[in-house]
Amino acid sequence: MTTNEENKLIDAITNGETKAYAQLVEQYKNLVFSLALRMLKCREEAEEVAQDTFIKVFKSLDKFKGDSKFSTWIYRITYNTCLDNIKKNKKHLNNVTIDEYTFDKLDVIDNALEHMINQEKSELIKQCINQLPEECSAILTLFYFEELSLDEISTIINVEANTAKVKLFRARKKLAVILEQYLLPQNKMNYERG
Numbered sequence: 001m002t003t004n005e006e007n008k009l010i011d012a013i014t015n016g017e018t019k020a021y022a023q024l025v026e027q028y029k030n031l032v033f034s035l036a037l038r039m040l041k042c043r044e045e046a047e048e049v050a051q052d053t054f055i056k057v058f059k060s061l062d063k064f065k066g067d068s069k070f071s072t073w074i075y076r077i078t079y080n081t082c083l084d085n086i087k088k089n090k091k092h093l094n095n096v097t098i099d100e101y102t103f104d105k106l107d108v109i110d111n112a113l114e115h116m117i118n119q120e121k122s123e124l125i126k127q128c129i130n131q132l133p134e135e136c137s138a139i140l141t142l143f144y145f146e147e148l149s150l151d152e153i154s155t156i157i158n159v160e161a162n163t164a165k166v167k168l169f170r171a172r173k174k175l176a177v178i179l180e181q182y183l184l185p186q187n188k189m190n191y192e193r194g
Helices: 003-014 018-040 043-059 070-089 103-115 119-130 134-145 150-157 161-193
Strands: none
Touching: 003 018, 003 070, 018 043, 018 070, 018 134, 043 070, 070 134, 070 150, 119 134, 119 161, 134 150, 134 161, 150 161
């Protein structure tokens, strides 16, 4: 959706056109739900957060200034609504030890991620991401699956770009720990065959 189309849609909604609001929900429902599901890891909670997000979007449309893309603004509302839900439910973060991970291992994991094209491997990555803390899941989903830039991610999670870069780096290290459990046995088998 172009910026001009988004602006027309926002104007239509603020003028009370219910079909325009339904179009907005249809346009962004998958993006909102997938981010919520990654962060909350529970379908029912993700559905509830998605509904809350669209209510918040509707109530605060007049606050959208166009400083960022409309989708980034919606992602940010989704992200913050998820954080509120997590705080409300006092979920504990999963902890993965990352201290002994090196840049070389991260490069190996990055190369592995580039080659994971087919659906089966993509599902494996999603399963591994689901094992991570909520914020890590969200950042990796936004970066790898939604292909957002670090600037867009920093806007969504309300931190400086450098902080978003550090958070992405740490999330990738945690993902590397989990992926290594799946990738190394497979690589070992391939090596033994050769």
